[in-house]
Amino acid sequence: MRGVTVASPGAPYEVTDDLPKPSPNDGQVLVRSLFSGINPVETFMQSSGMLVTSWPVVLGCDASGEVVEVGKGVSKFKIGDHAYGCTRLGVPGYGTFQEYHLMDEKLAFKKPGNISVEQAATLGVGLLTASLGLIAGLGIEFPAAGETLKRDEWLIVLGGSGSVGQYAIQIASFSGYQVLTSCSPSKAPLCIAAGASATFDYKLPLDEQISTINSITGGDFSKVLDAGAVSYVPAMEILVKCSNSKKDGAKHFASTDDWSPMSAPDKSGINIYRIRLGQLGRYGEGSQQDETCRVLEEAIVPLERFLAEGQIKPMEWEIVGHGFEGLAGAVKLFDSGTFGGKKALVKLA
Numbered sequence: 631m632r633g634v635t636v637a638s639p640g641a642p643y644e645v646t647d648d649l650p651k652p653s654p655n656d657g658q659v660l661v662r663s664l665f666s667g668i669n670p671v672e673t674f675m676q677s678s679g680m681l682v683t684s685w686p687v688v689l690g691c692d693a694s695g696e697v698v699e700v701g702k703g704v705s706k707f708k709i710g711d712h713a714y715g716c717t718r719l720g721v722p723g724y725g726t727f728q729e730y731h732l733m734d735e736k737l738a739f740k741k742p743g744n745i746s747v748e749q750a751a752t753l754g755v756g757l758l759t760a761s762l763g764l765i766a767g768l769g770i771e772f773p774a775a776g777e778t779l780k781r782d783e784w785l786i787v788l789g790g791s792g793s794v795g796q797y798a799i800q801i802a803s804f805s806g807y808q809v810l811t812s813c814s815p816s817k818a819p820l821c822i823a824a825g826a827s828a829t830f831d832y833k834l835p836l837d838e839q840i841s842t843i844n845s846i847t848g849g850d851f852s853k854v855l856d857a858g859a860v861s862y863v864p865a866m867e868i869l870v871k872c873s874n875s876k877k878d879g880a881k882h883f884a885s886t887d888d889w890s891p892m893s894a895p896d897k898s899g900i901n902i903y904r905i906r907l908g909q910l911g912r913y914g915e916g917s918q919q920d921e922t923c924r925v926l927e928e929a930i931v932p933l934e935r936f937l938a939e940g941q942i943k944p945m946e947w948e949i950v951g952h953g954f955e956g957l958a959g960a961v962k963l964f965d966s967g968t969f970g971g972k973k974a975l976v977k978l979a
C-alpha cells in the first residue's frame with residue numbers, strides 16, 4: 631500500500647507504494663486513512679527519533695477514516711463505520727500517513743452524525759491530551775449524563791489557544807470550573823468562545839500576570855494545566871504566590887511538557903503530573919502505560935457522549951496538504967506556525 635516513510639532520525643519524508651498492509655489483531659480495527667491532523671509530535675519524532683520503536687517509520691497519529699476490517703472480539707465498530715482518535719505513536723502499522731492503519735477498538739472514537747470527517751481529524755490528540763492532564767493530573771471529574779456542574783473554583787489553562795488548550799478549556803468549563811487562560815491577545819476571542827471566563831497575556835512580565843490572576847480569581851484555584859508545554863516556571867510562581875488552595879490543601883500542576891526537568895519548590899505542596907499521550911495503546915509495557923490506557927479508555931465513553939450532544943465542539947480546521955505527495959510540505963507549513971488556532975489537516979484519500 632502507499633504511504634510516507636522516514637528512514638532514520640532526521641531523514642526526509644519519502645513517498646512509497648510498497649508498505650505491508652496491516653491486519654487487525656483481536657480488539658483492533660483496520661482503518662482507511664481519509665484525513666490526518668498534523669501535530670508538533672510529527673517533527674519531534676522525525677527529527678529526534680524519540681518515541682519511534684522501529685525504522686523506517688510511518689508517522690501521523692490524529693486519525694479520521696473508514697473502518698475496512700475488524701479483528702476478533704470487536705463489538706463497537708463494523709465495516710463502513712467512521713473511526714477517529716489518536717493512534718499508537720511510532721509503532722509499525724499504526725501511523726496515519728499511509729493508506730490503512732490500525733486502531734485499538736477501546737481507544738478509538740466512533741464518529742457521530744453531527745461531526746464531519748474533517749472535524750473528526752481535529753479531535754483525537756488534543757482531546758485525549760487535555761483529558762489526561764485534567765483527569766489524571768488535576769483530578770477533575772466529568773459531569774454525569776444530564777448533570778450540570780458548577781464549582782466555586784477557578785482552573786487555569788496556560789496556553790489555551792492551541793489544540794490541547796482549546797479542548798482543555800471546553801472540558802474544564804462544562805465540568806463546572808471557571809476557566810482563566812493565558813494566550814496571545816489576538817487569540818482571546820477564540821479562548822472565550824471555547825468557554826474561558828477570562829484571559830491574560832503570557833507575554834507580559836510575570837508580576838503583572840500574577841497581579842491579574844489575583845484580581846480575577848481572588849486565589850480561588852488549585853489546578854493549573856500547561857497546555858503549551860512551555861509554562862513550568864510561571865506555573866510554579868502562580869501556584870505558590872496566588873493559589874489559596876482552600877478546597878483540599880493541595881495544589882496540582884499538569885503539563886504537556888514531558889521532557890524538561892521539573893520539580894516543585896520545597897514545601898509548596900504542588901503535585902506535578904507529566905502528560906504522556908505516547909503511552910496510549912502500550913498495554914502490558916509497565917504500570918504507567920497501563921494506567922494511561924485505563925484513564926483514556928474510561929474517558930472516551932463520556933467524551934463520545936459530550937461530542938454527540940454538542941457539549942464539545944471540534945475546533946476550526948484548514949486543509950494544508952493533499953495526498954501523500956503533499957504531506958512533507960503540509961508538515962513544513964504547520965511547523966511555520968501560521969495557523970492561528972486552527973487545526974492543520976492533510977487530506978489523504
Ligand SMILES: NC(=O)c1ccc[n+]([C@@H]2O[C@H](COP(=O)([O-])OP(=O)(O)OC[C@H]3O[C@@H](n4cnc5c(N)ncnc54)[C@H](OP(=O)(O)O)[C@@H]3O)[C@@H](O)[C@H]2O)c1
Nearest residue numbers: 670759789791792793794813814832858859886905906907
Ligand atoms: N506530552 C504529551 O503527551 C503531549 C501531547 C500533545 C501535545 N504535546 C505538546 O503540547 C504542546 C501543545 O500542543 P498543541 O497541539 O496544542 O500545539 P499548538 O496547537 O501548536 O498550540 C501551541 C500553543 O502554545 C501557545 N504558547 C506559545 N508560547 C507560549 C507561552 N510562552 N506561554 C503560554 N502559551 C504559549 C500558543 O499560544 P498563542 O498562539 O496564543 O500565542 C499556541 O496556541 C506541544 O509542544 C506538543 O508537542 C504533548
